[in-house]
Ligand SMILES: Nc1ncnc2c1ncn2[C@@H]1O[C@H](COP(=O)(O)OP(=O)(O)OP(=O)(O)O)[C@@H](O)[C@H]1O
């Protein structure tokens with residue numbers, strides 16, 4: 001009796017072993033698998049999807065959201081939200097467009113510095129002022145958008161030939177795409193290798209413990225908000241390269257898109273956990289859905305609904321994954 | 334220690350008030366190099382608060398802290414580390430989503446140029462610390478995936494990874510088994526030989542008698558007395574803590590009946606335990622003994638619907654049931670006091686009263702509105718009978734002392750009219766006085782027909798309280814013993830043996 005039972009057990013063990021292995025593979029790479037699945041679906045749904053022109057276009061369209069999402073990722077990991085990313089980008093694009101007469105480099109520096117300044121301001125309000133990140137950056141969102149509109153109510157067309165050249169440069173990978181990839185590469189390396197990055201994750205995971213361990217919590221937070229602002233500044237410059245103009249209303253609503261995209265990419269919105277490359281895959285998934293719906297000429301109102309549904313599914317999935325990662329945690333949280 | 338050495342630490346007149354609660358009232362405390370000084374006192378006496386002041390986690394309102402030659406009005410965590418204070422906090426002080434290695438070096442990572450982590454230099458240090466503590470898992474394991482005992486040991490490794498002169502251990506053994514405690518104690522002896530001064534906070538007087546050089550007793554935010562270990566007895570310590578004599582006899586009459594209430598047949602959860610069978614009768618207390626990792630907590634969690642069994646049957650009050658979720662378990666009359674109470678058992682931001690009333694809010698409500706007065710009544714009863722120390726029933730649970738938080742969780746299930754109470758290490762972190770009161774409460778419940786399954790690592794407690802004792806080892810039940818006739822030695826003999834795997838070859 002024992003024998004038959006144990007053989008049955010062994011057989012069961014084998015099959016569940018395979019399932020667990022499959023699960024492990026899936027759990028580690030689910031976002032990338034979903035991305036591939038979406039690409040396949042998109043190719044089936046629209047014949048014009050899998051063309052070099054469209055894919056190149058998709059990457060260029062993702063670049064701005066992608067750059068902003070790197071900053072958003074850092075802020076979310078440390079346990080906050082940055083609602084000012086898009087507005088700061090718009091402000092920086094105007095600073096750039098208005099000052100480009102003094103030369104490309106000085107104008108770009110000024111625009112990026114403006115973004116970083118906004119970020120530092122956010123950081124000071126959060127650390128010194130002890131204001132919740134959501135509120136602090138909501139205020140900054142209003143300020144930056146307001147400033148941008150004060151500078152110019154309409155888009156400011158840029159006539160510098162260099163900008164036009166940059167716009168047309170590059171083959172499959174456009175200049176915005178390349179800049180995005182470089183930023184992601186640098187960020188990924190820094191995240192994997194520096195003490196400061198580890199502290200970002202530690203603070204997001206347990207702020208009290210980090211403080212008691214002697215982590216300079218305030219400094220790290222300030223650094224994260226400053227970095228997010230700096231990246232928004234760079235995004236502002238890229239926006240001008242892409243659209244040939246400074247756009248005061250550029251990227252409205254994107255602050256929430258960045259959060260949705262990195263959530264699709266498996267970033268824990270409560271902080272402490274996330275992988276940058278997965279978050280970037282989330283950005284691609286998010287942008288891809290919009291791209292396909294445009295190709296298929298879906299009514300924009302429906303597009304919103306579909307996008308919302310995708311966000312819910314993706315976030316639900318990442319919560320499921322967290323649960324299976326540690327069954328015991330059900331009791332915990 | 335014939336000659337009183339130059340003190341390593343001298344805290345004088347430390348006062349600390351929290352919103353109306355005076356937790357410390359001018360406490361003096363000193364420590365000499367190479368000494369283990371035990372700090373004891375009832376739940377809420379102020380032990381942890383005093384130690385938090387020492388580590389720089391709290392700013393005292395008044396008083397001075399002299400360490401070596403320097404004197405401070407207050408420390409902060411960074412300064413605390415710099416002057417060589419290592420602190421092992423009572424509550425889990427780890428970043429759950431980070432790895433063990435990252436947690437151990439958090440805040441003092443080895444870097445190149447202040448930024449680039451030198452993982453290669455940190456790894457061997459982590460490996461050595463883990464070896465010292467007999468921890469055999471990868472340093473890359475996430476702390477989230479560790480059990481309470483392992484987390485506790487990682488916390489100790491974390492404190493030892495720094496250069497320390499003073500080590501504070503706030504109830505370090507609450508989550509550990511005898512084996513692990515043995516390792517810890519030999520480690521403390523080595524630290525002692527290095528001249529490190531240690532403060533050891535514990536409710537376990539046996540441990541205190543074993544390792545202390547001196548004992549300090551606190552009561553109601555004041556230091557009652559500090560004595561060399563040679564001059565104290567256990568009963569004397571208890572009397573000093575409580576301020577009166579306590580009845581320390583746990584044994585009382587059994588209320589076991591013949592009526593079968595729960596029958597577990599061949600229950601298994603893959604990777605946790607397998608083939609667990611037992612019966613439970615009305616009014617009976619069934620003890621679950623075994624080493625950490627034997628699967629006791631897992632069995633309780635499975636009965637409570639936290640995990641679903643892969644095979645086996647549960648028969649409750651004569652009916653076979655599937656318990657799919659804790660909510661269902663509660664409806665069926667089960668209650669669980671989990672092992673990690675702070676993390677899993679409490680809504681920290683809410684009041685004591687609400688936490689106690691949590692599972693019975695529906696019963697206390699009329700048309701969706703909670704009847705506050707009835708809730709207050711139930712809560713007041715339990716605050717009294719478990720002697721929960723809190724300024725009021727409306728106090729936020731997060732601000733109670735560690736032991737008092739645990740009493741709140743236990744109180745909740747007592748309030749819920751549970752018919753089968755599952756207790757996982759119920760007296761961990763609870764002071765002696767309250768412990769014996771809790772024994773009485775549990776006995777009282779069985780008299781009312783409640784049945785209890787209780788997992789505990791404290792064998793004397795199991796022996797005194799249980800009717801029968803089920804011993805588990807390596808995820809299986811290995812023995813069922815009559816508590817009246819067995820003893821600690823017999824239980825341990827069963828608990829340490831790996832049960833024979835029934836392999837195909839053997840069976841043939
Ligand atoms: N943050 C806080 N806010 C309000 N009151 C607090 C806070 N921390 C501690 N207290 C109160 O201070 C008193 C002393 O608490 P403390 O944690 O020092 O007790 P303890 O001796 O460590 O008890 P235990 O054995 O239960 O751990 C308690 O009455 C507690 O309620």
Ligand SMILES: [Mg+2]
Pocket residue numbers: 380381382423503734735736
């Ligand atoms: Mg305490």
